[in-house]
Amino acid sequence: MKDYDPVEIEKKWQERWEEEGVDRAEVDESREPFYLIFAYPGVSGFLHLGHMRCYSYTDIIARYKRMEGYNVLFPTGTHPTGNQAYSLSKHLQEGVPEKIDYMKRNGATEEDIERVKDPMELVTYFNEVYIDKYWKKFGISIDFDYFTYSTREDYKQFIKWQFRKLKERGLLTQKDYFGTECIECGPVAVDPSETDLSKGGTAEKQEYTLLKFEYNGRYITAATLRPETVFGQTNLWVDPEEEYLVAEVQGEEWILSKEAVDKLKYQKDNVKVVDSIKGEEMIGNYATAPVIHRDIIILPASFTDPNVGTGIVTSVPSDAPYDWIALRDLKKNHELLKKYTLKDKIKEVAPIPIIESKDWGINPAEKIIHEMDIVSQDDNEKLEEATQRIYKSGFHTGKMLDICEKYSGMRVQETKELVKQDMIEEGEADVMYDLSEEVICRCGAKVVVGKIPDQWFIRYSDVELSEESKRHAENMDVKPQSYADNLSDTIEWFQDRSCARRGNWMGTEFPFDEEWVIEAIADSTLYPAYYIVAKHYNEGNIKVENMNEKFFDFVYLGRGKIAEVSEDTGLHKETIEQVRSDFTYWYPLNLNLGGKEHMTVHFPPFLMNHVAILNKEDRPLGIFVNWWLVGKSGKISKSKGGAEPIPNAAEKYGVDTLRLFYAHSASPFVDKEWSEDEVFNYRKKLNSIWNKVHRMKKIDGEETSVDDYLRSRFYSLLKEVKEHMDDHELRKAASVIYYHIPSEVDWYFKRGGTNGELLNEVAVGLLKLMVPFTPHIVEELSELWGLEFIVNTRLPEIPEDAISTKAELEEEYIKEVKADIKQILEVAEVDGEHIHLYVSPGWKERALTKILENPDKGMGLMGELTRELDAPPKEISRYVQQIFKTLREKGAKGSWSVELDEYDILEMSREFFEEEFTAKVKVYGPDDVSYDPGSKASQAIPRKPAIYVE
């Protein structure tokens, strides 16, 4: 026997599969198709072992479906759209040392690096890496004849068609959008995983209501997150030391901090600075507050921050702890009051109650400051917490008090949005966006929220589309259940989504406005439909210029007359009809697999675009979401590194080992922490199966008494595997295949099983079940039987008479007796050289039958039983009670439901017990009490023989 050498085996079989073309998918009308994909990767750099988890799951399902007899289509592509590939290429051009190091670490040569400074070359380079070093290396059974990627010209034709169809359905629209952008580089995502940020990835975009206070023909502006509190305004807070600017905005003059002007410039047109004004100049004066139209006083404060909002704060001391404490401090600060001659004026400034909440009543700020014992306005941490607590309780349980004009009595929740809208309509307020913390681009410039005028959107908010999609989602096969329960809500929540950008991005030119490039989510929704066409493009049957609107209309929608389409596209009728019939054969898509990050990003628009564009019968049927592989300190990520290159890992651990690790170490639906020790453990597991299968091949003996058991168990477990696989419960299936079945084989050997024919049958059956998970080792092992390309075979059928409950229960019985003997030997202080087994007397068996037939009669059976049975009534009574107790506690034991000849079974396995316990074993028949020094025989009951050890 050779040793198990994964590296050699995996290379060998991957080559042979490729030669043989076992992954090829051709239309075959006689077979049912099964079409599945995984969410193709964005071309962003090297992938890691986390990605391989999803690809492995997809492959396991693909291979299993093939072995079930389906004609499986499993294509893939890549997705370079967006700026990730582009910016990596740019960084290499610039010679950024970390990026060069990153390339080298992952096996790129100097020539490679030189080459990929051209973004298009970078895409080609990574396509090769993904295909050769990842997918092929992992034995993923993809048919690469269908390969395509989203920046190829043919793919772009498809995307343009898709957008024409969206427009046709009225699903495209234009409106202003406020998005995050670097002031140097343009749009950038603010996201913790974003590689183009050097700071502030966790920042949130916030929408402030910008309140306008009339002041000498100008407006002092103050930003707030709580517009509903305007009714409680008592004063403004201004930093006397700060130099504020006067800016012309929308024909008005606004007073605000320099920093705020800088931000506003990106959000409003023609913002011009016309003047400046020192904070202290305003102190003690009055400005007219919005909504309440009262003149409120401007007071000095030091806690205002020019970076937050406008640098000027409106004060609501009743509800804002900061304001309350600042006001109190100021009232005590005689020096300051004197300096600005506020002594008399400030007396009038007092909190005005506006909201009543369940927890805090009215004037919550004052109450919470006392309760939390906050003494200083510099105690930021406590004040922040206090603000949060009040806000939370106010938002949910608060009601507006009577002074709040038309909003009196309304809930805070509703008032908030309403007040804001009303003020904006009246021209008393505006909207300003800001980030919750400072965000800096990789280039060193600031990231701001900027206005993008006339941004294109896909109208996912469309009611009809949402409803249709939701209805379809209800009937899809979605795993896991938690996501299935959620998908409809996610679709409902899914709002209009911007679908194009300007700037340096790779992607398809927007067909209605060439300045725009379609962005990455929007061009990756309908693509499974395109693989089928891509194959024809790859084979040269169709060219880019043939792929016009009529062509796709015909192929995807069955629209148009073939003669016209042929003329319009310049393609032969047969070609077009061939593409169309391929599409109708393979579509709809059966399963789309992707990581959990896609739950609210890719899957909803994937589904909705299908619903919006394709015919009803072509809507996708299933979604499978897998969770992540994580490192010790969180997600394994491209940006943070942390994982070794995939090809190295493949050789270090073995591909089959890794695949088994993915499949078995955790449910697909939880995050799994990477653990090298665990991976090696799976290597050992495969090693032990390797050895076991060799042993099974070698042993070639006669039939034995345990054959029925092994055969029955094997097929019972096979049935279980099928059930699990039908539910995509990969882990449970793997658990049966790699643990339960081998342990049944072990038991068979232990019990003296030697039947060569049966062992061959079970071994080959086991190998077939292993194919989807660990195909390489299986091919190698199946050579022992002279089988070639076992991956192309069908799963074993379950022979009609193979499953025998009786055979299984007999062994179960032996296991129980064995466990009982063992326990006794552990506890009892005896030598244990002789073991006596007493089968329960005949009358107990008969009584049991009677009881099981009349389970409701209870002790009422006693009379009947004493009459019929030849045993002392006292013993019968005790026994019957015992049986009822067991029935009540544990239900009808399985072995009670069939007849077993216990004496026979024990006698047949006497040798086994003798070997197990190195003891002499004697079995006594039902009414044989010829030797019973321990007086144990009477304890025997059916399926539980009495035991005496000495």
Added chain:
RNA sequence: GCGGGGGUAGCCAAGCAUGGCCAAAGGCGCAGGACUUAAGAUCCUGUCACGUAGGUGUCCGAGGGUUCAAAUCCCUUCCCCCGCACCA
């Protein structure tokens, strides 16, 4: 805030839908043994407590309840994690 997922033995992790052979799979770790002299071995055995006879007690975040029977169902409560949009 909105939406979702969890808390199971030293650790990781099944089970929970459909209550009952559940003291609770599997793995890791730990302990003991076998085998060999090398391998990241392999194979047994044990790993809640007590117990001179196959038993008993306690146990699945905490507290209550339903039931003949609860890790599983219901209520209350504490704690942890994730997604929220132009980011693939």
